[in-house]
Amino acid sequence: MEFVLYEQRGAVGIITINREKALNALNSAVLDELDKTLDAVNQEEVRCLILTGAGQKSFVAGADIGEMSSLTKKEGEAFGKKGNDVFRKLETFPIPVIAAINGFALGGGCEISMSCDIRICSENAVFGQPEVGLGITPGFGGTQRLARIVGVGKAKEMIYGARNIKADEAYRIGLVNNVYPIEELMPAAEKLAGIIAKNAPIAVRNSKKAINEGLDAGMDEAIVIEEKLFGDCFESHDQKEGMAAFMEKRKVEAFLNK
Numbered sequence: 043m044e045f046v047l048y049e050q051r052g053a054v055g056i057i058t059i060n061r062e063k064a065l066n067a068l069n070s071a072v073l074d075e076l077d078k079t080l081d082a083v084n085q086e087e088v089r090c091l092i093l094t095g096a097g098q099k100s101f102v103a104g105a106d107i108g109e110m111s112s113l114t115k116k117e118g119e120a121f122g123k124k125g126n127d128v129f130r131k132l133e134t135f136p137i138p139v140i141a142a143i144n145g146f147a148l149g150g151g152c153e154i155s156m157s158c159d160i161r162i163c164s165e166n167a168v169f170g171q172p173e174v175g176l177g178i179t180p181g182f183g184g185t186q187r188l189a190r191i192v193g194v195g196k197a198k199e200m201i202y203g204a205r206n207i208k209a210d211e212a213y214r215i216g217l218v219n220n221v222y223p224i225e226e227l228m229p230a231a232e233k234l235a236g237i238i239a240k241n242a243p244i245a246v247r248n249s250k251k252a253i254n255e256g257l258d259a260g261m262d263e264a265i266v267i268e269e270k271l272f273g274d275c276f277e278s279h280d281q282k283e284g285m286a287a288f289m290e291k292r293k294v295e296a297f298l299n300k
């Protein structure tokens with residue numbers, strides 16, 4: 043593919059948005075390639091994904107402004123749907139996704155990171171939803187996910203003011219879990235992915251589903267979602283092995299994703 047690189051290292055898959063000359067901005071071709079890349083992930087072998095951007099300056103500098111500049115209302119809505127569909131696929135992807143944010147995460151860049159399960163960033167990262175300064179609203183989920191992650195007041199301040207924030211503030215408001223010097227970012231992402239990949243895959247995937255689906259439901263419904271996904275783990279090889287290892291005071295031999 044031209045704009046999206048994919049590499050599998052053991053149980054960890056690394057997706058790199060690779061359009062460095064445009065600071066990895068998302069045009070339709072990038073979105074299509076991202077969609078195809080997700081479809082091609084080997085879900086038997088891969089237990090955690092990392093999403094990052096090429097280079098050391100930008101994660102993703104937003105949706106492609108050149109492509110958007112001449113869209114009609116109808117085309118604008120369709121472009122929003124295109125981004126939303128891919129980001130939703132990422133958000134509901136069965137395997138956890140870590141965003142390793144290596145620089146600018148603006149507009150669609152901040153939005154794609156918020157579709158990932160966990161965000162970590164480099165010290166030079168800058169986050170923001172600058173869309174209202176371009177005469178549009180955030181269009182790839184920013185109005186929805188930013189408020190859910192950092193709270194309504196902070197999200198409205200950032201979006202209405204088109205106010206970008208640096209890594210330390212992103213950490214302070216809970217938009218990222220950790221900040222690293224740029225050269226330590228990918229090793230940290232791979233270490234975290236490795237820790238996740240060691241655990242029982244069905245349990246990790248069901249936890250992701252339970253958290254995501256439960257957050258969209260009332261508590262009565264949410265706990266039923268959890269009960270079903272909890273129950274679903276039983277009778278699996280990995281549940282039997284995990285519990286047998288505990289009771290026999292030994293290490294787990296292997297989680298087999300079954």
Ligand code: CAA
Binds near residue numbers: 104172182
């Ligand atoms: N779309 C298209 N091209 C972009 C881009 C974008 N979002 N961001 C950067 N680029 C391109 C620039 O046009 C430039 O290309 P040329 O060399 O061909 O001129 C190249 O990337 C390098 O950018 P700069 O020269 O501007 O680099 P800089 O270091 O001076 O500034 C920056 C970096 C502050 C990130 C600046 O590029 C910038 O402000 N980019 C736009 C950020 C933005 O507004 N993002 C939101 C887009 S709208 C959106 O995402 C809508 C949505 O929700 C769906």
